[in-house]
Amino acid sequence: MPYDMPLYRPPSEADSLILQVTLGCSHNKCTFCSMYKAKKFRILTVQELEKHLNWAKEYYPKARRIFLADGNVLVMKTEKLKNIVEGLYRDFPNLERVTAYAGPRDILEKSMEELKKLHSSGIAMLYLGIESGSAQILKDINKGVTPEEMIEAGQKARKAGFKLSCTIILGLGGTELWREHAYETARVINAIQPEYLGALTLMVEENTPLIRKIKNKEFQLLRPLEIIDELREMISNFQLENCIFRSNHASNYLALKGTLNKDKDKLLFTLNEAKKLGEKVFRPEGWRGF
Numbered sequence: 001m002p003y004d005m006p007l008y009r010p011p012s013e014a015d016s017l018i019l020q021v022t023l024g025c026s027h028n029k030c031t032f033c034s035m036y037k038a039k040k041f042r043i044l045t046v047q048e049l050e051k052h053l054n055w056a057k058e059y060y061p062k063a064r065r066i067f068l069a070d071g072n073v074l075v076m077k078t079e080k081l082k083n084i085v086e087g088l089y090r091d092f093p094n095l096e097r098v099t100a101y102a103g104p105r106d107i108l109e110k111s112m113e114e115l116k117k118l119h120s121s122g123i124a125m126l127y128l129g130i131e132s133g134s135a136q137i138l139k140d141i142n143k144g145v146t147p148e149e150m151i152e153a154g155q156k157a158r159k160a161g162f163k164l165s166c167t168i169i170l171g172l173g174g175t176e177l178w179r180e181h182a183y184e185t186a187r188v189i190n191a192i193q194p195e196y197l198g199a200l201t202l203m204v205e206e207n208t209p210l211i212r213k214i215k216n217k218e219f220q221l222l223r224p225l226e227i228i229d230e231l232r233e234m235i236s237n238f239q240l241e242n243c244i245f246r247s248n249h250a251s252n253y254l255a256l257k258g259t260l261n262k263d264k265d266k267l268l269f270t271l272n273e274a275k276k277l278g279e280k281v282f283r284p285e286g287w288r289g290f
């Protein structure tokens, strides 16, 4: 396979054809993330992309869904990306949707007209890593945007017509900022009103600034029951019209899913029951990296 590894995609794109149009992440500075540390960000050359496309057309001619990798595909010039996406709909006659990761800064740097053009070309949904709504946490993790900029990016993408799938990370504020993380993240998500929301749990990766902070005792991880408290506060504060919520990633202690706000009480009931039963009902935490 002509992929430049490592390769990442959202869990919901498990059945999609992955097409690499960029390598790495143009930001690549978040303190908890090691995904693209080994890659220097760049956009594939026309020749490389053509080779990748020829391979995809040969092996997956009936692809219905295509996910554009790696991170921050929107960093590309609008016309170039639009032409690539329109070409995909010509090359893959069964294609129904194209999706991609999007960094908040890249959304903000495009005009509304450019975003609408990209949506009309066939990019149906963007995956946006919110991580936290707390100004302090976003600064600590070096996300590169403030909560207000994150809201602006999310609202702008939705206004341009994209569906949004947002991700938040439980435990990202540690023991010190967990309440702020819960309230502020709910505030930001409420302001954006994404169609999909996924809550992961913080995993500690080797060779990241975060692990050094933990070793220096500058950051204290939440215990499993504290993660449940944090999620409970967050869910209590969500005011969402019709958002499919999932917390069933491999990193999560408890698998939850529902539609918010409709299933809010049901989700809170499950969390309260889990709290009563205690840590024995959770997955062991060796996978979190400590």
Ligand code: SF4
Pocket (backbone or CB within 6 Å): 025, 026, 027, 028, 029, 030, 033, 034, 035, 036, 071, 103, 129
């Ligand atoms: S979390 Fe996302 S934006 Fe931040 S460095 Fe990792 S891939 Fe890039």
